[in-house]
Amino acid sequence: MRKTIVRAAAVVVIILLCVFLYNIGKAHTFLPENKTIELDGMKYRDYSEITISIDGGEEKELYPRDRIKVEVSGQSHRIKISAVSRSGEEIEITRRFRVKLRTKMYLLSLPALIEGDDAWLQEFTPLN
Amino acid sequence: MSKNESTGRKFLYQVERNLVPILFLVISVIAIPLSGYSYGYLIQEILIRLARNSFLVLALLIPIMAGMGLNFGIVLGAMAGEIGLIFITDWQIVGLPGMFLAMLLSIPLSVLLGLMTGKILNMAKGREMVTGFILAFFMNGVYQLVVLYGMGTVIPIVSQNLVLSRGYGIRNAVNLIGIRQVLDTLIPLKIGGINIPVATFLLITLLCFFIVWFRKTKLGQDMRAVGQDMAVSEESGINVERTRIISIIISTVLAGFGMIIYLQNIGTMNTYNSHEQVGMFSIAAILVGGASVSKAKISNVFLGVGLFHLMFVVSPMAGKNLIGQAQLGEYFRVFVSYGVISVALVLYALRKRRDKARAGQVLSDAQGEEK
Secondary structure (H helix, E strand, C coil), X not given: CHHHHHHHHHHHHHHHHHHHHHHHHEEEEEEEEECCEEECCEEECCCCEEXXXXXCCXXXXXXXXXXXXEEEECCEEEEEEEEECCCCCEEEEEEEEECCCCCCEEEEEHHHXXXXXXXXXXXXXXXX | CCCCCCHHHHHHHHHHHCHHHHHHHHHHHHHHHHHCCCHHHHHHHHHHHHHHHHHHXXXXXXXXXXXXXXXXXXXXXXXXXXXXXXXXXXXXXXXXXXXXXXXXXXXXXXXXHHHHHHHHHHHCCCCHHHHHHHHHHHHHHHHHXXXXXXXXXXXXXXXXXXXXXXXCCECCEEECCCCCCCCCCCCCCEECCEECCHHHHHHHHHHHHHHHHHHHCHHHHHHXXXXXXXXXXXXXXXXXXXXXXXXXXXXXXXXXXXXXXXXXXXXXXXXXXXXXXXXHHHHHHHHHCCCCCCCCCHHHHHHHHHHHHHHHHHHHHHHHHHHCCHHHHHHHHHHHHHHHHHHHHHHHHHHHHHHHHHHHHHHXXXXXXXX
């Protein structure tokens, strides 16, 4: 009886470990963009220059109308933004966010994020 | 060996015992200058290959300890590892979590395959190696059936990059970009321009400690007893068949892990061929290191992988520089890997016969002195 319990417990631990590894290792693609966007009637203008770093990774620069691709893994992420507005104002923001496990791609509207709009993170379905 | 044997005979005996590594050392010493490679390049290549292959070769030690010879069944573990890799690639699990998830996924498959192999090998006592060799061919057929026809139909595969254009079956090559060298580059260390895959070596060291510890456990001692004499072990209450099965299961599981470490280093999986040569090359490597069918140490693994792959690296270029054809070196690689297994097995049989004759002579001399 004790042997069976130990074996069952070992199986449960392995399954839980698999679920944990699945969650932290699941790859997602982020498409951060520096484009003028209109969300629910609000218009957010692109910035002169935006530098981003996701999860402490390499810093990347985005100029007006730029869109880049960043591969990440896991559900929790941190984005660090340094932006220069058209009026020359410098802004620095760090934001933590979570993504859905099963969604592969997300569009990150950086001007909307800087302006504080919650709709800055949108699921993205590529055209086949 | 009797005390009155001359030093010369003792030396010859030692040479004979280590003939295969000596042979390889001599070939390598001749081939290195012919190849024209720098020592830095060779050291880097050997380090990479030690990291890539050692785990797989270490998987062979436990069945040898249990007297089951060289386990050609590690190919089955390699297949389990590959199936784990196919799943994580399909699910897009990347990085170290992906690699470890592939390892975890390979465990139940490896255990089942190991259990089956162990049971079959128990039915073929004394002919374990050839049985394991043929079993690997048989299971390769089953693997191909599952991967070529089962995946995408019975087993769901979502990623279009993995599935053949007809809609089912896995493509010939699986890109492991998500886990490529994640372990090797986890702890970056560069000394004198040479990259050292520290994390991989740490994992290999951990396995070495496990093997050393395992030998001292009750099960490990039972395996050694079974390896020495099955009949005596049975008489002393050891469940011989169970012990042999466990040794094969452990070996198969470790082979699955080894294959994943091997493929994360390469970064591409040849779906239908990657595992085929694994058994042959691992066994050739351990034999080159001076191991035999009945005795192998951890040092044999590292010496063997080092020497075997040193020759792998230098022989094509040495062949090209010597004859003008790189193909000669390629031919030499395959010829040597198969040849070394044959030579080692023949030497083992000769040595066993000679040791038996020598023991008989010693016994006869002792009886003569008593009279």
